[in-house]
Amino acid sequence: MAKKSGSPTVAAESEGKPLDKKSARTRVRILDAAAQVLSAKGYAGMRLSDVAEVAELQAPAIYYYFPSRDDLIEEVMWVGLADMREFLTKALEVAPADAGAMERILIAVETHLRHELEISDYTTAAIRNAGQLPDNIRDRHDAEEKKYGALWRDLFKAAAETGELREDLDPYLAQMLVMGTINWTAEWWQPNRATIDRVVANAQSYVRAALSPAS
Amino acid sequence: MAKKSGSPTVAAESEGKPLDKKSARTRVRILDAAAQVLSAKGYAGMRLSDVAEVAELQAPAIYYYFPSRDDLIEEVMWVGLADMREFLTKALEVAPADAGAMERILIAVETHLRHELEISDYTTAAIRNAGQLPDNIRDRHDAEEKKYGALWRDLFKAAAETGELREDLDPYLAQMLVMGTINWTAEWWQPNRATIDRVVANAQSYVRAALSPAS
DNA sequence: TGAACATGTGAAGCCCCATTAGAATCCGTC
């Protein structure tokens, strides 16, 4: 179940430090490692020694970059969602102006899936551990999750208003069912069983048919 | 996120011991408690002291019933899946003889959802922690999961053969997308947002439309 | 009643792991 690590985007926010110094790169290496271990072992199962090993340094070095284990985890979880939201926002911005509500939903499906399956670790860490966080970390995560959900809610609201969503589906429930459809892919997808393109195509076809009124 | 505990069915297999003795009931109390804690805290986060508290006894007492923490967890995870499989098997057996392939899939959707949302803790524990188990526990779990997946695979195979599954969907991918649709409900459903009946109705409508060829 | 067996307890052992302390090493700059 070991996954790829790469974290190309990783909203490099930090606190005003330059981004290309050796220091910054080490910080990212630690975050990547943490995402990988967190995704595989879960909140309580992630050990700093494991993270250190993946990041190729000694555990105490982590404290040079993060005040505590929980702070590191909080950052990973937050980046996972924030990155995803940024991705989706951008994707919707560049969508053709004449795209209908359903087409915008399908764009969101593709964006979410590609991000989830390609960038991966951060997102799967965020998804899998959302329910297991202690209260102190949960707050920032929940806030970010709400923002991401709001993007989707707007898409469904629009579809309901333009009649592109079947009447016998509750918009809220439909949204949750779609998010389940795509979130779950991270649990079963493996590169050797089907290409990402195939998964995206099938998921889009599936969602469009599930939501659209009979023509 | 605390959930209900109840474990009505709990395939009471054990090793030939009588089922109604005080002892057996205590054993079930411990299993129920473990399922609840496991579901909430994850594999590594589940503490025997938490389980003991929920089960209303002292932690060492658990060792009278289970050889180790891992054995207890293994049993919870296994029961979660085995119970579900039994449920689904029975539901398909009593299905009307003239039910089509699609109807049988919708029966499976309903059965899975009701079991997941009503019986809950065992299933959510099994679902959430499947990826975080150490190898020694994983084996029995994977084997059972494969059996459950086989039931679904047959349903989709049948639908593909009778033409009740759209041609542009890969049967395997379609199965995974449907299972995502329903598995994910455990992550967001709350009794106060929608009744189980509504969720079931929406999910069935969603899945049928997603899979069926345009009429 | 009392003897065997079934259940449950409290205290202690021991390993693992986050975290801290203090020193070593690297690296650019004067």
Added chain:
DNA sequence: GACGGATTCTAATGGGGCTTCACATGTTCA
């Protein structure tokens, strides 16, 4: 080519949690 900050290491500290052990309490049945 050595000073100073940045970065990383090794070696301890301390608490938490699974597990064991020896004993208490309860229960069943002759």
